[in-house]
Amino acid sequence: MCIRDWGGGGDNLPALDSEAMAPLRAVLADPAITKVGHDLKRSLIACRRAGLELAGPLRDVMVASYVLDPGRRQRDLGALATDLLGREVTGPAKVLGTGKKRRAFGEIAAAEALSFACEQAELPLRLWERFSGQLASEGLDELFDELETPLIPVLADMEMNGVGIDPGFFAAMSARLADELRLIREDIHRVAGTEFNINSTPQLRDVLFERLGLPVIKRTKTGPSTDSSVLEELSVQGHELPRLMMDYRQLEKLRNTYVDALPALVNPETRRIHTTFNQAVAATGRLSSSDPNLQNIPIRTPVGREIRKGFIAPDGALLLTADYSQIELRILAHFSGDEVFVRAFREGKDVHRETAAVIFDVPGGEVTGRMRDQAKTVNFATLYGQGPFGLARQLGIPMEDAKRFIAQYFERFAGVRRFLDEQVAQAKELGYVATLMGRRRRIPELRARAWNVRQFGERVAQNTPIQGTAADLIKVAMIRIRDVLGSDPEARMVLQVHDELVFEVAAERVDDVGAAVVEVMESAMELKVPLRVDVGSGRTWYDCKG
Numbered sequence: 344m345c346i347r348d349w350g351g352g353g354d355n356l357p358a359l360d361s362e363a364m365a366p367l368r369a370v371l372a373d374p375a376i377t378k379v380g381h382d383l384k385r386s387l388i389a390c391r392r393a394g395l396e397l398a399g400p401l402r403d404v405m406v407a408s409y410v411l412d413p414g415r416r417q418r419d420l421g422a423l424a425t426d427l428l429g430r431e432v433t434g435p436a437k438v439l440g441t442g443k444k445r446r447a448f449g450e451i452a453a454a455e456a457l458s459f460a461c462e463q464a465e466l467p468l469r470l471w472e473r474f475s476g477q478l479a480s481e482g483l484d485e486l487f488d489e490l491e492t493p494l495i496p497v498l499a500d501m502e503m504n505g506v507g508i509d510p511g512f513f514a515a516m517s518a519r520l521a522d523e524l525r526l527i528r529e530d531i532h533r534v535a536g537t538e539f540n541i542n543s544t545p546q547l548r549d550v551l552f553e554r555l556g557l558p559v560i561k562r563t564k565t566g567p568s569t570d571s572s573v574l575e576e577l578s579v580q581g582h583e584l585p586r587l588m589m590d591y592r593q594l595e596k597l598r599n600t601y602v603d604a605l606p607a608l609v610n611p612e613t614r615r616i617h618t619t620f621n622q623a624v625a626a627t628g629r630l631s632s633s634d635p636n637l638q639n640i641p642i643r644t645p646v647g648r649e650i651r652k653g654f655i656a657p658d659g660a661l662l663l664t665a666d667y668s669q670i671e672l673r674i675l676a677h678f679s680g681d682e683v684f685v686r687a688f689r690e691g692k693d694v695h696r697e698t699a700a701v702i703f704d705v706p707g708g709e710v711t712g713r714m715r716d717q718a719k720t721v722n723f724a725t726l727y728g729q730g731p732f733g734l735a736r737q738l739g740i741p742m743e744d745a746k747r748f749i750a751q752y753f754e755r756f757a758g759v760r761r762f763l764d765e766q767v768a769q770a771k772e773l774g775y776v777a778t779l780m781g782r783r784r785r786i787p788e789l790r791a792r793a794w795n796v797r798q799f800g801e802r803v804a805q806n807t808p809i810q811g812t813a814a815d816l817i818k819v820a821m822i823r824i825r826d827v828l829g830s831d832p833e834a835r836m837v838l839q840v841h842d843e844l845v846f847e848v849a850a851e852r853v854d855d856v857g858a859a860v861v862e863v864m865e866s867a868m869e870l871k872v873p874l875r876v877d878v879g880s881g882r883t884w885y886d887c888k889g
Contacts, residue, residue, distance in 0.1 A: 404471050433462060575589065597646060684872075724749075727806055824860055
């Protein structure tokens with residue numbers, strides 16, 4: 344599928360809508376003809392933009408390689424062909440050139456275009472011949488056929504839909520952040536007792552450890568470290584300058600990465616931002632987002648959350664969000680079968696409060712807000728294999744207390760301990776762990792000589808079935824929602840942010856569409872505990888959270 348490389352401006356091929364191209368249009372649109380290619384989402388979007396229909400069973404070798412080997416680093420056609428077929432591939436840069444000398448596909452000689460296009464068409468076919476049997480023999484064909492492949496047109500729809508933003512909001516926020524950064528710089532210089540280049544590591548190092556005499560937390564090859572973990576620890580110790588530096592870096596990153604960058608990425612034709620959803624990157628099965636990354640907008644701070652005010656619905660519509668509630672803990676309850684966890688979710692109780700009652704050995708009615716917050720941290724620390732050192736640091740408590748919390752947790756939640764241990768044992772025996780839908784992730788780190796690498800492997804073995812099942816779950820929901828909504832222009836899915844889906848919906852239909860989305864999402868997978876989806880709507884993405 345090389346249509347995506349056509350740039351126009353040449354006459355080496357007839358126009359796509361010409362009579363001469365009618366056979367090609369018919370083949371592409373024929374639902375009975377299987378289409379094999381690499382990154383077919385991109386080809387699907389290119390066809391739509393060119394006025395072509397791409398129909399029929401899809402066989403995407405990039406996605407197939409992802410299902411078979413999610414830990415692989417490179418999945419471009421050249422890397423796959425070289426590694427798996429022993430073929431050296433002529434890359435687009437060699438044919439089209441680079442930089443100012445780059446030509447559109449339509450500008451190169453017909454013979455050169457023919458050779459390149461034939462290779463680009465043949466290699467995916469050869470790779471598919473290899474992958475199809477491998478998918479079947481490893482029991483991964485169902486995951487490929489029923490989950491990852493149907494997701495391709497869903498993601499294509501979302502990328503083409505894009506999402507609207509308010510440039511005026513971002514301009515005002517940028518000006519405000521510039522003022523706040525100036526004030527923080529002044530405070531930093533006041534506390535330091537001198538002016539210096541805040542963005543210079545050597546100068547910051549000199550101020551922190553020479554001029555102010557703060558304790559050195561860790562060292563690099565060039566001297567004492569000034570990274571975020573060091574600043575955080577010094578801040579916890581009560582030192583003002585590290586806290587101000589953390590505030591400065593956070594605001595500067597927000598302004599540079601999102602507030603100033605997003606308006607520049609608006610498509611001039613659609614006046615919307617069109618992110619790319621990457622289906623074959625994250626080893627857990629999760630989607631990622633790039634150009635720009637809209638899944639990484641920070642929401643843990645008030646200023647970070649405020650960025651969502653810049654994402655808006657068009658006139659006459661509202662944004663609708665649907666978010667799985669505590670999905671990874673619910674999946675942990677399903678896998679572990681732990682009686683306390685399962686009962687709490689089935690009875691609709693606050694699972695963090697229930698955990699606090701267990702850890703602190705008090706009746707549920709006596710759990711304080713601080714106890715609940717600590718129990719919430721312990722719950723998520725369990726999900727990600729965090730040890731006593733990390734937990735102590737996160738909660739700001741002595742190491743011994745953190746050890747006691749973890750010990751009490753696993754003593755009372757024996758099912759959770761058993762499940763986590765079983766995942767590590769399975770990974771050591773089989774070399775992989777699997778999600779509820781059978782997605783596999785190999786964990787070679789468990790065979791490493793270095794203790795810290797093996798520990799990382801154990802954390803991956805424990806978390807991947809949970810995070811991967813959550814990823815599979817929302818993919819199932821996205822596919823079924825597309826079937827329910829169809830091509831309705833008044834109800835469009837525009838974003839996926841891990842456990843959350845964002846829609847643009849005609850204002851008068853928000854309640855009906857919201858109810859339909861919730862029904863699909865809550866029935867997408869059958870677990871031992873009920874799934875719960877929180878919905879919200881508003882003029883902006885921020886408003887949807889109430």
